[in-house]
Amino acid sequence: MNLFIVISFFISMLACLGWVYYFWKLDKYEQEPFHLLLITFVFGAFLTLIASFFEELGLEFFGLSIDDVIQNPFNSNLLLFFLYLVVVVGIVEEFVKLIPVRFYAFKQINEPIDGLIYASATAAGFAFVEDLLYIYYGFKAGFVEGIFITWVRILTSPVHILFASYWGIALGLYKQNPARKSDVIKGFFVAAFLHGLYDFFAFLGEIGSIGAAAVILVTIILLMKKVSFLLRISPFNNLNYFISCKYCNGLFPAKAQYCINCGKSTYWVEKENKIQLKYFCGNCKSRLNFGQNYCTSCGMKIHWK
Structure with a gap:
């Protein structure tokens, strides 16, 4: 036993x-x-x-x-x-x-x-x-x-x-x-x-x-x-920011191949001028300017690629 x-x-x-x-x-x-x-x-x-x-x-x-x-x-x-x-x-x-x-x-x-x-x-x-x-x-x-x-x-x-x-x-x-x-x-x-x-x-x-x-x-x-x-939203994730979809205005992760809201392809991201895109913090969803190192709302370090 x-x-x-x-x-x-x-x-x-x-x-x-x-x-x-x-x-x-x-x-x-x-x-x-x-x-x-x-x-x-x-x-x-x-x-x-x-x-x-x-x-x-x-x-x-x-x-x-x-x-x-x-x-x-x-x-x-x-x-x-x-x-x-x-x-x-x-x-x-x-x-x-x-x-x-x-x-x-x-x-x-x-x-x-x-x-x-x-x-x-x-x-x-x-x-x-x-x-x-x-x-x-x-x-x-x-x-x-x-x-x-x-x-x-x-x-x-x-x-x-x-x-x-x-x-x-x-x-x-x-x-x-x-x-x-x-x-x-x-x-x-x-x-x-x-x-x-x-x-x-x-x-x-x-x-x-x-x-x-x-x-x-x-x-x-x-x-x-x-x-x-x-x-x-990990700070060690090289793509921890969101992009605004030009079709539905919903937010999707930067490396997503399709918008998680409307399902349309995100191929257009590579064709458009990156400076003109709308970016958002992956943590608090606050608006970011392209190249911004830290989110001014929550302090998240942003890794751009």
Whole structure:
């Protein structure tokens, strides 16, 4: 039995580090030193224990028992349990995941997507230790239970990264533009709420599976769109500005072959005098003059080509 526990721990660690590697590879222009991500991973893992302490205090404060909720969810006070999951679990877990990024990795952030990269590392570390606890108690209940819990945790561990992406992306944008501080606060509370909502659906079992899947699907869709945007406005992207389409006046990335608004070819850009075109900052969409080194509205360095 002990051998299977060790193997399960190892598989869980590989899965969590695999997600760190996946998000690290999303950065196409200036990848972070991987050892810094590993340090952030360790910080996130360590702080999991602190989160457990406060969650236990929260259970006592709300007068709840997790065992009672699991065994008879619909005989429990579901509203009170939902509040506990959002106010305590969601806020506490997202906060302890945020700490290593804000107070350790933040100084390393030099492009918007870095906030997401470091958030994925601390969230993966948090998920790893949480997996260990679930796997251990799963095997204590029995071999079959342990194997089942192991695979469930491996499949669901990316959830922590998905929720952390809300405040991680906001931190990356805030580092570039301090005026976006309120976005970090909003991202944090959105993450905490969705985290608690997901846990609530998960505790309801099969009945809540559709709701849990919906929360994850929406987050994945938003994340995919944001990654594309973050890469586009990276200061290391040689083409981080927009051009105004002469057909629809919509804005499209400088190296796009077709306007993302009307779908017409952008071949005309090469034929027209570049000085006469209308340019806009890839970050804040403010108007630029051709050859301008920095956006006067948000400070973004503009790389012309």
